[in-house]
Amino acid sequence: MxxxxxxxxxxxxxxxxxxxxxxxxxxxxxxxxxxxxxxxxxxxxxxxxxxxxxxxxxxxxxxGQHNAADVAFAKGMIPHHRQAVEMADLAPGRARSAEVKKLAADIKKAQDPEIRTLSGWLTSWGEDVPAEGAMDHSAHGTGGMMTAEEMTGLENASGTAFDTAFTELMIKHHEGAVEMARTEQADGAHGPAKKMAGEIIDSQSAEIEQMNALLGKG
CATH class of the missing domain: 1.20.5 (Single alpha-helices involved in coiled-coils or other helix-helix interfaces)
Incomplete structure (x- = not known):
C-alpha cells in the first residue's frame, strides 16, 4: 500500500x-x-x-537653403537688371554704332531670364519681389545705377552722343553688378544664386572690356 x-x-x-x-x-x-x-x-x-x-x-x-545675403542679392539685382534692360531698349532707335546695338541686345537677352529666375527664388523663399519701377538699392549702395536725370539724358540723346553716354553709363552699371555678385559669392548660401553670381561676374566683366575698347580705353 x-x-x-x-x-x-x-x-x-x-x-x-x-x-x-x-x-x-x-x-x-x-x-x-x-x-x-x-x-x-x-x-x-x-x-x-x-x-x-x-x-x-x-x-x-x-x-535650396538660402540666407539673408541671397535675399539681398536677389532683391538688389532685380531692379538693377530691370534698369539695364530699360537702357538696352533705348538703343535700337537711338544708337548709331552697330556694336552698341548688338551689345544692348546681348544685355537684354542675358538679363531678362535672370530677372525671372531671381523673382522665382524670392517667391519660393516667401519674400516680396521688388515692384516694377522700384529702384531701392540700399542693400548694395547705388550699385552703379543711373539717376533719373541720367536716364532722361540718355533718352534724349541719339547717334554718337547716345553711343558714348550709353557705353559710359553701362560700364558703371556693370561694375556695380559685378561688385554685388562678388558679395553674393562671398556671403551667400544658395548654390544656384552663387552660380548666377559667377556668371554675372564673367559675362559683365567681359562686356566692360568690350565697352572700354569701344570708347578707346581698351
Whole structure:
C-alpha cells in the first residue's frame, strides 16, 4: 500500500514537473517571439528614425537653403537688371554704332531670364519681389545705377552722343553688378544664386572690356 502511494506520488510529481516544463517552454517561446517581434519593430523604428531627419535634409537641399545675403542679392539685382534692360531698349532707335546695338541686345537677352529666375527664388523663399519701377538699392549702395536725370539724358540723346553716354553709363552699371555678385559669392548660401553670381561676374566683366575698347580705353 505504501509502495502504491509512493508510486502515485512519484507519478504526480513527474506529471507536475512535465506540466511546469511545458508552461515554462511556452512562456519562453512566447517571450522570445514577443521579444523578437518587438525587437524587430524596434529595429525598424530605430532604422527609420534617422531617415526622417535625413529625408528632411534632402528636402531642404532640394529646395535650396538660402540666407539673408541671397535675399539681398536677389532683391538688389532685380531692379538693377530691370534698369539695364530699360537702357538696352533705348538703343535700337537711338544708337548709331552697330556694336552698341548688338551689345544692348546681348544685355537684354542675358538679363531678362535672370530677372525671372531671381523673382522665382524670392517667391519660393516667401519674400516680396521688388515692384516694377522700384529702384531701392540700399542693400548694395547705388550699385552703379543711373539717376533719373541720367536716364532722361540718355533718352534724349541719339547717334554718337547716345553711343558714348550709353557705353559710359553701362560700364558703371556693370561694375556695380559685378561688385554685388562678388558679395553674393562671398556671403551667400544658395548654390544656384552663387552660380548666377559667377556668371554675372564673367559675362559683365567681359562686356566692360568690350565697352572700354569701344570708347578707346581698351
Amino acid at each position: 505504501i509502495r502504491k502511494r509512493s508510486l502515485m506520488h512519484r507519478t504526480a510529481v513527474v506529471a507536475a514537473a512535465g506540466t511546469t516544463a511545458l508552461v515554462l517552454a511556452a512562456c519562453g517561446g512566447s517571450g522570445d517571439d514577443g521579444s523578437a517581434g518587438h525587437g524587430g519593430h524596434a529595429a525598424t523604428a530605430s532604422s527609420s528614425a534617422p531617415s526622417s531627419p535625413s529625408a528632411s535634409a534632402s528636402a531642404s537641399a532640394a529646395q
